[in-house]
Amino acid sequence: MNVTLILYESKYGTGKTIANTICPVLGPAKSFDINEAPQDIKYYSNIVFIFSLYGSNSGEKIISYIRDNQLDLSKKRVGLVCVGLNKEDGLKQIKKMKEIINKKDAFTTFIEGEMIIEKLTSEDKSQIKDFCSKIKTPFDDLGKLDYDKVLDLSKNLREYFNTPQFIPPTNITKKEIESFLKNKNTCTLATCYKNFVRTTPIEYEYYDGNIYIISEGGLKFIGLLNNNNISLCVYENYTNMNNLCGLQIGGDAELIEPRSEEYIEILSRKELKIENISKLPFDMNIIKIIPKKYEFLYSKFKQLGFDSKQIYIPK
Ligand SMILES: Cc1cc2nc3c(=O)[nH]c(=O)nc-3n(C[C@H](O)[C@H](O)[C@H](O)COP(=O)(O)O)c2cc1C
Known part of the structure; x- marks a missing residue:
């Protein structure tokens, strides 16, 4: 320890x-x-x-x-x-x-x-x-x-x-992070503005280095509209100290322009049609998270001979 x-x-x-x-x-x-x-x-x-x-x-x-x-x-x-x-x-x-x-x-x-x-x-x-x-x-x-x-x-x-001392090649850390993120679909998103702090359990999609969240709205937007710094985590339930798995991500959040090309593409990856979304009696917001730092506590790294906590900073 x-x-x-x-x-x-x-x-x-x-x-x-x-x-x-x-x-x-x-x-x-x-x-x-x-x-x-x-x-x-x-x-x-x-x-x-x-x-x-x-x-x-x-x-x-x-x-x-x-x-x-x-x-x-x-x-x-x-x-x-x-x-x-x-x-x-x-x-x-x-x-x-x-x-x-x-x-x-x-x-x-x-x-x-x-x-x-x-x-x-x-x-x-x-x-x-x-x-x-x-x-x-x-x-x-x-x-x-x-x-x-x-x-x-x-x-x-x-x-x-x-700072880990025993570090795997970056591609291994990145691969493990990506496969974990792709395997899961729900994160805890933390947003804040002044004294207001909010954590939100929410479905996400990891795609090509970014994280996308589709949301009808809610208090998290108080933070998101005022402060683009976010933190989120995805993790497995605790079982024992040899089986730890928790990923913390710090990054920037932005709101995707409704009906823009990127907005339509994100919806289509979810098999949602823009025509149907536009007919809804409410707006659908899409949050894009650009990760700046990943901290991954993962016992598998230890089994591979590395420190169990690794840090990955995307380029
Ligand atoms: C008798 C005495 C001598 C001090 N000498 C120095 C000094 O040589 N250089 C300096 O930068 N501060 C000096 N200080 C300021 C202390 O380093 C400073 O007050 C510090 O916050 C004290 O820490 P402490 O509360 O953990 O003892 C001195 C303070 C006293 C009372």
């Missing part, structure tokens, strides 16, 4: 907030304060180190943890997340950390943290006060943790950790 360990070194809670926010997105994952970090990391395929900037003391507990436990990170995927007020300081510290863990391909990022004067210990308060007067800056709260940036981080990290 692709399990993630998150370790944070945080004095005033910013790093902790980041760790606990990204944890469920990265799941299966567990987040620990570095002071309570497990010594045995064999269950974990991925490790995220989150450390906040404190001058020359930045990330010192994480560094000791790595050294004291002689962590072998060679077969792990590693994320380094630096939290602080000054990006330049952050980039320097990330470089240093990257050398310590000796992982050239580590995922690295800097996130702006925050410093709230009221929270500081008296020692830190006087240190910061001196610093502010030295650089002629008002002694005041600084920085603001941006929640959206934390969510972006969680998405980027998840994509990094989920």
Whole structure:
């Protein structure tokens, strides 16, 4: 299983907030304060180190943890997340950390943290006060943790950790996806607009790389008319962990012009005549979905010697 360990070194809670926010997105994952970090990391395929900037003391507990436990990170995927007020300081510290863990391909990022004067210990308060007067800056709260940036981080990290290592040739992934989609005929279509989210179970047709849905109407059009980003999934019922099959597709949706050539062609593939459809006392809408990304969790890939989750991006 692709399990993630998150370790944070945080004095005033910013790093902790980041760790606990990204944890469920990265799941299966567990987040620990570095002071309570497990010594045995064999269950974990991925490790995220989150450390906040404190001058020359930045990330010192994480560094000791790595050294004291002689962590072998060679077969792990590693994320380094630096939290602080000054990006330049952050980039320097990330470089240093990257050398310590000796992982050239580590995922690295800097996130702006925050410093709230009221929270500081008296020692830190006087240190910061001196610093502010030295650089002629008002002694005041600084920085603001941006929640959206934390969510972006969680998405980027998840994509990094989920990139399969054992990948079949693209034509095999594509073939398996196509044959699964052709075998099924019902998907769950997710649409959204502002706070309105809707999932709709609906019949589809997969044809020549696109997905077509014929619909009389409904609330999904609130999303579709305002936001062409959609997500849909097609899956088998769960039986056991060795028999997983679920396809998630992200893509763009468009409405086909009624009575256009493409509209008539789609109907005719369904053996529906435009004359009959035009006689109906209501409009028939056709949604075309152009897939941009397929994520296919399919145990068959594992049986073939690959990672069970594969990603396919159509050209
Ligand atoms: C005593 C002290 C020293 C700091 N030193 C730096 C620094 O060298 N560079 C920087 O960018 N931020 C510095 N900061 C800002 C912190 O990195 C920032 O407040 C961060 O969000 C704290 O994270 P935490 O809440 O996880 O401890 C310092 C803050 C304090 C209180």
